[in-house]
Amino acid sequence: MKRNSIITKITIWYTVFILVIAVILVTIVEFSWADNAADAAQTDLIDEVTDASEHIVWVSDGFFLLDDEIELYDDNVYISIYDRNKKLIEGRFPAGVYGGSVFEDENISKVCTEDGEEWFIYDRMFMIDRNPVWVRGIIENPAESGSFAFIFRMVIICIPLLVIAAAVGGYIITKRAFAPVREVTEAARGIQKSGDLSRRIDRSGNNDEIDRLADAFNGMFDSLETTFNNQKQFISDVSHELRTPLAVMISQSEYGMEDAEYSGRALQAINRSAKSMSSLVSRLLTLSRSDSGRLNPEREDIDLSELCELTAEQQNVIAKEKGVSIVTDIQEGVHITGDYAMVIRILVNLIDNAVKYGKNPDGTGNVKLSLATSGCFARVDVADDGPGISEEHIDKIWDRFYQAGRSSNDSAGLGLSIVKSLTEVHGGKCDVKSKPGSGSVFSVWFPKN
Ligand code: ADP
Secondary structure, eight states: OTTTTTOOOOOHHHHHHHHHHHHHHHHHHIIIIIIHHHHHHHHHHHHHHHHHHEEEEETTTTTTTETTTSSSTTTEEEEEEEEEEEEEEEOOOOOOOOSSOOOBBEEEEEEEEEEEEEEEEEEEEEETTTEEEEEEEEEEGGGGGGHHHHHHHHHHHHHHHHHHHHHHHHHHHHHHHHHHHHHHHHHHHHHHHOOTTTTOOHHEEEOOOOHHHHHHHHHHHHHHHHHHHHHHHHHHHHHHHHHHHHHHHHHHHHHHHHHHHHHHHHHHHHHHHHHHHHHHHHHHHHHHHHHHOOOOOOOEEHHHHHHHHHHHHHHHHHHHHHTTTEEEOTTOOEEEOOOOHHHHHHHHHHHHHHHHHHHOSSSSEEEEEEEEEEEEEEEEEEEOSSSSSOOOHHTTTTTTTTSSSOOOOOSSSSSHHHHHHHHHHHHHHEEEEEESSSSSSEEEEEBBB
């Protein structure tokens, strides 16, 4: 038995419980049942003596006759009849118990035999046609009888055996009942040892507590596996993204060192790569802060109408150079509470994507930035009339490092996940509606003031 196992604890608990119940029962039998049995015997004794008196007939001159119906032994009671001089007329006696010659009217006395038996003796004087006659009844005290003592002794002997049997039987039953828990534990340990998070614990199919425990473990393994895979993917994506600028920096620095004339251009290339790395690292930092709840946006009043107008104007200058024009449809006076820099970043990211990916094959494009209130929210839509996003990509474009089909060179697939994190930290949400060939509409909702 393992000291700290639940099985041992349960076994000890109910063994003690059974022992206590047994002791209580024996005590009750000893004190209550024994008393009741003695009382009942005394009542029988009195009844039988009274009964016997009804079958005594006085004849004459100190003569008594007993009728045929008298029972000198009935209901475990021995009856004997005596005349006024306490001379026995007729009677039956248990072996070794006579009762002596002292008669006390309506008194129950006790005598003990050598075998340790206890007997009650009851004497009563009746007047039969004004002639006194004594009737004596004798009955064994059942609480002190040999059979009772034997049963009692047996019970006392059986209790320890019963407790031992209950402890052993209970231990075996509990162990069997806990076998599925052991299997679940072993399975979980196996998964931990092998490090194979794709393994799952088998369910028995009984839908019982053990199955629910297995489900809970499997659910935990699901999330661990997802987190672990995401981490793996993340590390591989980050390494992949950093590899290109690093390779550029290494090769350019080598060229620069070999060729003094080329060093100026090499430094420029290194600078560009360093900037790209720095931008990537700063985006990763934003996401990491968002994951750990350390993004802490400012809570200032923002005139979102004004901010949208301003951002659209600034982005339009850049977009125009790329052949894309930005138009606006902005509701006046819409205010939200949030972080100015973060909201700008959301708008710029979406407009930038619309300009980048929303262009038509001829290199032109139209982007529309709209702002309107919708219930308790301020809704910003960034729509383009570009190629749109196919169904296979649309659910994944919010994932980190996900790039659907045509992606720009300076992108790393982090823009939309940053938009999502920044929006959510403002208590808002994002959505996209797109049909291949019909453009896309990215929407962001902020709780309005
Ligand atoms: P990236 O750094 O590649 O721009 P994003 O997270 O901003 O990363 O975008 C993820 C992917 O979603 C992009 O690679 C692009 O394929 C797709 N995408 C984003 N915006 C649009 C858009 N307006 N139209 C079509 N595709 C888009």
